[in-house]
Amino acid sequence: DAGVIQSPRHEVTEMGQEVTLRCKPISGHDYLFWYRQTMMRGLELLIYFNNNVPIDDSGMPEDRFSAKMPNASFSTLKIQPSEPRDSAVYFCASSYQDRENQPQHFGDGTRLSIL
Amino acid sequence: AQSVTQLDSQVPVFEEAPVELRCNYSSSVSVYLFWYVQYPNQGLQLLLKYLSGSTLVKGINGFEAEFNKSQTSFHLRKPSVHISDTAEYFCAVKNAGGTSYGKLTFGQGTILTVHP
Numbered sequence: 001d002a003g004v005i006q007s008p009r010h011e012v013t014e015m016g017q018e019v020t021l022r023c024k025p026i027s028g029h030d031y032l033f034w035y036r037q038t039m040m041r042g043l044e045l046l047i048y049f050n051n052n053v054p055i056d057d058s059g060m061p062e063d064r065f066s067a068k069m070p071n072a073s074f075s076t077l078k079i080q081p082s083e084p085r086d087s088a089v090y091f092c093a094s095s096y097q098d099r100e101n102q103p104q105h106f107g108d109g110t111r112l113s114i115l
Numbered sequence: 116a117q118s119v120t121q122l123d124s125q126v127p128v129f130e131e132a133p134v135e136l137r138c139n140y141s142s143s144v145s146v147y148l149f150w151y152v153q154y155p156n157q158g159l160q161l162l163l164k165y166l167s168g169s170t171l172v173k174g175i176n177g178f179e180a181e182f183n184k185s186q187t188s189f190h191l192r193k194p195s196v197h198i199s200d201t202a203e204y205f206c207a208v209k210n211a212g213g214t215s216y217g218k219l220t221f222g223q224g225t226i227l228t229v230h231p
Contacts (some may be wrong), residue, residue: 004158043159043205056218062180091158103149104219106158 001024004107006092012113018080021110024073025094028032034067034077035091043091049075082114117142117208121222128196129230136191136225138206145211148189149219150180153203162204165189166211176200201229 013019027033032114033048047057052069060067064083069075079086089111093104122137134152147166151159163174170182178190189206207223 042223045220048218064187101160103161103164104159106160108156108158 006107021077023092028095033093119222149207
């Protein structure tokens with residue numbers, strides 16, 4: 001079975017540029033989560049969706065960050081304009097009905113470096 | 116609000132030795148507890164979870180964890196580690212119901228390094 005697919009795996013860009021991270025959840029999953037991982041702050045939940053609708057975006061750091069889920073099989077996390085402090089590994093995860101006995105399945109992440 | 120504290124940032128052990136990775140949590144409501152493992156350049160994988168019932172839960176790769184409500188702990192153990200267990204381990208907590216349904220709070224992670 002295909003897992004959560006994230007692209008690109010690595011992104012290096014200059015500050016001020018727009019960055020778009022992509023995620024394809026596991027088919028049939030109705031919850032999608034975006035996380036950011038850094039050495040300083042660990043793993044942080046940025047936003048999550050249920051049935052394509054954003055439920056909690058309280059972890060989104062600032063207005064430069066936005067996330068969309070136009071359909072059940074695709075989500076994007078966009079940073080515009082990007083800054084060096086946005087450098088991190090960004091993970092997408094999905095789960096089914098978010099029932100307690102259903103784990104979140106993580107993608108392999110996008111390693112983002114802003115120069 | 117919930118919080119998770121992993122008491123050791125790094126744990127070095129020799130192969131075939133036992134290991135315990137410590138996790139304490141704080142919450143004003145009932146919680147579900149999880150351990151995830153992250154291998155280099157990969158996402159997180161679920162090792163085991165505590166939802167209810169028996170306080171000793173068994174997971175994949177020979178790991179187990181014990182829920183202690185009075186001490187608000189959920190320590191992860193393995194009686195004999197392998198080189199392949201070298202990874203970062205995350206403890207996580209989720210409200211058992213309520214408005215934050217779905218939201219996991221992670222600890223800072225413990226890097227387990229198994230030496231030959």
